Amino acid sequence: METYYDPEDLLKFEEIGKDAPELAQKFFEYYGQVFAEGDLTAREKSLIALAVAHTIQCPYCIDAYTKGCLEKGSNLSEMTEALHVATAIRGGASLVHGIQMRNIVEKMSM
Amino acid sequence: MEKQNLRQMGPGVPDFEQTLENHGLFLERGETHTCQVNLGLLCNQVCKHCHLSAGPDRKELMDLDTIFQVVEFTQKTGCKVVDITGGAPEMNPHLPVLIDKMAGLEKVLMLRSNLSALYDANDPGLLDLLVKHQVTIVSSLPSLNLSQTDAQRGQGVFEKSIMALKLLNDRGYGKEGTGLVLDLVSNPTGAFMPTDQIIAEKRFRQVLREKWGIVFSHLFTFANMPLGRFEAWLKKKGTYTRYLQSLWKGFNPCTVEGLMCRNLISISWDGYLYDCDFNQAAALPMANLRTHIQDVTKIDLHHQKIACGNHCYACTAGSGFT
Structure with a gap:
């Protein structure tokens, strides 16, 4: 079945630089530095990335950072x-937005 | 037949020797300073990543006659280091003989232990012998996590490994000033690349000390070899091709000069010569000629071409296998 997502596309990520090379270069340099060892270890950063990947529900990121976490x-x-x-x-x-709900209910109710 | 399998690589993975050639490299032997002796395929564990498919049902064990031939052979080669491996070398009853003979020849000795076999052996005499001859112990501990370790090596192995490491520490192994070296080897617990060695060593040192009071000398991280039981596991999981591609994509030409096969000669349990232990699993004898140690009269290995297969990508990926 054809789908919008193809795992092989992840391997083509750098092709995004073909039509805007300077922006891509800046992005990938920044990206590389973000994930380097720092005050947080590369392992800890991969765990954060994995959690964020699930929050934004990006299949490419989940694939990459599941493997990345294991390798770290x-x-x-x-x-x-x-x-x-x-x-x-x-x-x-x-859940915290429930406070808005409660505020509105309080205003509107007897 | 196994050679044929090596040629049937997944799509998009070029022949290893072609890759070397593309980088202007040629894999040949340097000075041979280490003899690696495989005492047999008998093992108490059935590890999923084992390239030799060792296990409790394997009957192949080096006999005493071959051990004496090995001792004589190491004299001929002038090897300074003897690296004892298996299977589980502790399960070969002739291990103490080999250690005693080699120590008498002033060889530097290394014993590769899966830790649980050392623990199960419950043999203070063997530990005394290892301490007496200052045998370096190179032990397997893939992960600091029980589930990951047991998934690779079998149920209960992690706890036995921890107990064995404590036992070795009690004997002075891994402690500064004792001269008793205790090294750890961490292989990935699946079809992925190993952790950076420096980072992994730092973390293992911290966690082992904090959780169990364990110390060690060095930690090495190596990629799993797509041979034997691990090759079968990869194929069963449908990840064989992807794994090979990962190894190939990780090819680092800088690793070639320091590869262990350049300075090591590997002897199988039945006394045949190989460039490395992995080539035993791949049925690739030294110089592509099956030669027994007792038939060797003259040793001149310098510049001899090393037998290669595409499994060699596992030794050249990332920081390599030295």
Whole structure:
């Protein structure tokens, strides 16, 4: 079945630079530096990226950072916990808006 | 037949020797300073990444006659280092004989241990012997995580490995000033590339010390070899081609000069010569000629071409296998 997403497209990512090479070069340099060892380790950054990938539901990013996390020495428990952090924030963001709901109800109700 | 398999690589993976040629490289032997002796394919574990498909059902073990031939052979070659491997070398009853003989010849000795075999052997005499001759122990610990380690090496292996490391630390292994070297080897627990060695060593050192009070000398990270049981596992999972492509894409020409096969000679459990332990699994004998150690009269290996297959990409990916 034809779909919009093809795993092979991930390998072609750098082709995005063909028609705007300077912007692409700047982006990929920045990207590389973001994920280098810093005050946060490359392993920790990959776990953050994995959690964000699930939040934005990007299949390319999930593919890349699942593999990336394993290659940086993380295990499935740690990766699952990272996902729960994203889930908690995402769920919490919905739930905290319940205060708006409550404020409106309070204004409108006797 | 296994040679044929090596030629049937996945699409888009060029022949290893062609890749070398494209980089102006040629893989030949340098000075041979290490003899790697495989004591047999018998092992207490059935690791999913084992290139030799070692396990409890394997009957192949080096006999005493061959061990004496190996001792004589190392004298002929002038090897300074003897690297003992398997299977689980602890399960060959002639291991102490080999260690004693080689130590008498002032060889530097290394023993590759899966840790659980050392723990299961429960043999203080063997530990005394290892300490006495300052045998370096190179032990397998793929991950700091129980699930990952047991998934690769079998249920209960992680806990036994930790207990074995504690036992070795109690004997002085891995501790500064003792001269007893305890190295760890971490192979990926699946079809992915190994962690950067420096970063992994730092993390293993911190976590092993904090959680279990364990110390060690060095940690090495190596890619899994697409041969034997690991090759079968990759094919079963449908990831064989993708894995080979990852190895090929990770080809680092700078690794070639430092590859272990340039300075090592590998002897199989039945006394035949190979350029490395992986070529045993690939049935690629040294110089593509099956030669037994007792038939060797003159050793002049310098500049001899090393037998290659596409599994060699696993040794040249990233920082390489030295």
